[in-house]
Amino acid sequence: MAGNLPIKRIFEVPAFTTPDGTLHLWPCFHRSPIFTAGGHDWSISYYPESIYSSDSIDLCLQLESEGAGVTISSSVALLDPTPSLPLFKLVEESPPMELDHAIASRSTVTHWVPKSKLSAAPVGDRDSLIFVWAITILTQTPMPVPLPLPEPEPEPEPMMAAMPEVPAEDVAPPSPVPATMTNVASEAKVPATDVTYSVGGQLFHAHKVVLATRSPVFEAQLFGGPTSTAEASHAPAAAVVEVDDMRPDVFEALLHYIYTGTLPATEGEAGDDEDASHQMMRHLLVAADRYDLEGLKLQCEGELARTLGEGNMAEMLAFADDHYCSTLKDACVGFMVASPAETMERVVASYGYQRLRLRHPLILVDVLEKSLMFRKA
Known part of the structure; x- marks a missing residue:
């Protein structure tokens, strides 16, 4: 492997340490933006529970370049944010692995890391885990070694698995889930599901x-x-x-x-x-x-x-009643109360409103009561 220099990329995952020194990991899937290394596009993903052991996490390196094939070795370390300490090795350099974007089962390298090893890392208090993934592109290498399936209680060694092709995006609060997947269900890109x-x-x-x-x-x-x-x-x-x-x-x-x-x-x-x-x-x-x-x-x-509008108000009100949508129903009532008399005359004369009267007669009583509340408010 002489002459092949590792390319290092940082991947940060939220975490926090309580005053008693207990490390709390981010409980949801997390994924990096796509980046370029060695002439190929990649992404890194974090799974809070390994598919092989609930006492471990999965870190996955996905080859994103369409139609690409490449042989690599890789390792993962933890960075001290101060940085007063050297890198804390989590995964030793792997044997050569041949990746092929066109074959789902061979487009990803997965390293599983025991949570106990993360907790033991001497990096002090922190509000995130900063992983350093070293990727070595092998231009001249012996035949890649097939990676065995993990045994129970696995040590952190690499294994291939497929990951979905998912662009990162911002997450709208108040959801606690980070922006991760927009195409999680692509049949050609199956993660460790x-x-x-x-x-x-x-x-x-x-x-x-x-x-x-x-x-x-x-x-x-x-x-x-x-x-x-x-x-x-x-x-x-x-x-x-x-x-x-x-x-x-x-x-x-x-x-x-x-x-x-x-x-x-x-x-x-x-x-x-x-x-x-x-x-x-x-x-x-x-x-x-x-x-x-x-x-x-x-x-x-x-x-x-x-x-909501004049043309769909009656239909929407019936839909809201069918599915117990109080927020949408209140919006319909608010629309009716705020609309001028001419608009409501057209709504009442519409086919949708006639169907509403036949199929949901009791809702009109509810609408009347709510409209009185709106007018008093």
């Missing part, structure tokens, strides 16, 4: 612990926890869990929220794109209701409330 969902013939790969942490319905479905919903009564007995009555793009948006705490970006603001975005929000709200994701449901209600 342990559950697969089939929606409309498309496969979506995810992590049970992430789904269960965010949704009590997923928790009951995957781990048998208590729930009263019908969705959770179908525990996944097979390797692939079928999801009925949902569009694939809606399930992908649901996963996007679960992993990032944000709504997926929409492509347009007018015409057909605006209508498609409106329909997506409605479908996504129904999915949020199905999986008991109250935060997502509230965000969808807010997005739908911003699209």
Whole structure:
């Protein structure tokens, strides 16, 4: 390996140390922006629980360059932020590993690190962990050594696994989840996942612990926890869990929220794109209701409330009543109260309002009471 110099990149993950010296790790997936090293694009990801051991973390180096193939060795150390101490070695330099972006199972190197080793690192009080990943591009090397599957209680050695191709983005508060994935379910980019969902013939790969942490319905479905919903009564007995009555793009948006705490970006603001975005929000709200994701449901209600108008008010009010959306219902009432008489005359004369009267007669009583409250406020 002479002549091949390591290229070092820093990857910072939030953490904090309590006064008693206990290190608390960031509990969510975290991913770096894409960077260039050795003529190739890469990203680094952090998993708070290794798929091989809950007492370890996973650090994953993903080859991002389309169609690229490269042989590397790598190591990981912890940097003292002061910096008064030398690098604390977490993972020794690996044997040569051949990466191929076109083959999902060979596009990522994963190092697992025991949490006890992180806690023992002599770097004092800190509000983050600063990892230094050394990548050595091997231009002349013997045949790469296949990496064995880990044994129980693994030592920190590298192993290949696939990671999703996910651009980083800002996270909107108050979600505690860092910006991570926008395409978590790409079939060609499967990370160290342990559950697969089939929606409309498309496969979506995810992590049970992430789904269960965010949704009590997923928790009951995957781990048998208590729930009263019908969705959770179908525990996944097979390797692939079928999801009925949902569009694939809606399930992908649901996963996007679960992993990032944000709504997926929409492509347009007018015409057909605006209508498609409106329909997506409605479908996504129904999915949020199905999986008991109250935060997502509230965000969808807010997005739908911003699209309220004379042409869709009655239909939106019926939709809000069907799905127990108090925020959206209040927005509809507020729209009615604030609208001039001419506008409300057209709303009352519309086909949507006539359907509302037939299918949701009691809601008009609720609207009357709420409108009186709005007028008094």
